[in-house]
Amino acid sequence: xxxxxxxxxxxxxxxxxxxxxxxxxxxxxxxxxxxxxxxxxxxxxxxxxxxxxxxxxxxxxxxxxxxxxxxxxxxxxxxxxxxxxxxxxxxxxxxxxxxxxxxxxxxxxxxxx
Amino acid sequence: xxxxxxxxxxxxxxxxxxxxxxxxxxxxxxxxxxxxxxxxxxxxxxxxxxxxxxxxxxxxxxxxxxxxxxxxxxxxxxxxxxxxxxxxxxxxxxxxxxxxxxxxxxxxxxxxxxxx
Numbered sequence: 001x002x003x004x005x006x007x008x009x010x011x012x013x014x015x016x017x018x019x020x021x022x023x024x025x026x027x028x029x030x031x032x033x034x035x036x037x038x039x040x041x042x043x044x045x046x047x048x049x050x051x052x053x054x055x056x057x058x059x060x061x062x063x064x065x066x067x068x069x070x071x072x073x074x075x076x077x078x079x080x081x082x083x084x085x086x087x088x089x090x091x092x093x094x095x096x097x098x099x100x101x102x103x104x105x106x107x108x109x110x111x112x113x
Numbered sequence: 114x115x116x117x118x119x120x121x122x123x124x125x126x127x128x129x130x131x132x133x134x135x136x137x138x139x140x141x142x143x144x145x146x147x148x149x150x151x152x153x154x155x156x157x158x159x160x161x162x163x164x165x166x167x168x169x170x171x172x173x174x175x176x177x178x179x180x181x182x183x184x185x186x187x188x189x190x191x192x193x194x195x196x197x198x199x200x201x202x203x204x205x206x207x208x209x210x211x212x213x214x215x216x217x218x219x220x221x222x223x224x225x226x227x228x229x
Contacts, residue, residue: 034217036220041225042222042223043117043204043220043221043222043223044156044204044206044220045220046217046219049217090155090156099144099146099161099168099169099208100146100158100161100169100172101146101148101156101158101206101218102158103148103155103156103157104155105154105155106154106155
């Protein structure tokens with residue numbers, strides 16, 4: 001069965017410094033992996049997705065993630081944080097063949113001025 | 114192209130009442146998914162539907178909860194005899210296909226249900 005583990009429940013960075021949100025996955029297959037962002041009291045927006053093409057995936061708003069099979073990781077990074085990046089981030093794996101998404105517990109990102 | 118629409122955005126029900134949550138998928142999308150987000154938790158899958166068919170309801174509570182996606186009209190998530198523990202945000206997502214999960218799902222803004 002597929003699962004994801006987000007290693008940090010809360011990350012705090014200063015504006016202009018790099019962001020690293022960590023995610024490990026477990027999958028019997030070659031997984032489809034996603035990062036979604038949720039701003040307070042809002043819906044979810046897709047940041048990026050990995051579906052077995054290039055291992056370095058670029059997303060919106062300057063975010064990117066690298067799929068590392070040997071480490072079963074899919075960490076999300078951004079070179080320079082902006083105040084508007086403050087939100088909840090979810091690492092997600094698709095339950096292949098069944099359509100549904102399996103969410104991690106989320107990482108709350110705070111950005112200090 | 115309008116996104117996924119959900120209504121109402123906020124719903125307050127007293128214990129024992131019924132809650133009906135509606136979801137209109139994006140144009141051209143025939144696959145609908147419902148997820149529930151309890152306070153301080155991630156989203157949990159509830160049910161996956163195609164037009165007139167329930168494909169996977171493995172995440173639905175066994176009692177009081179039902180879902181449909183008729184040939185015409187929105188998908189409906191129905192909760193009968195609500196209890197305080199049903200208070201949560203309910204999100205609907207749609208995709209153009211399942212294709213083993215390789216299509217991304219587009220999420221609506223959610224319905225926040227409060228049971229008093």
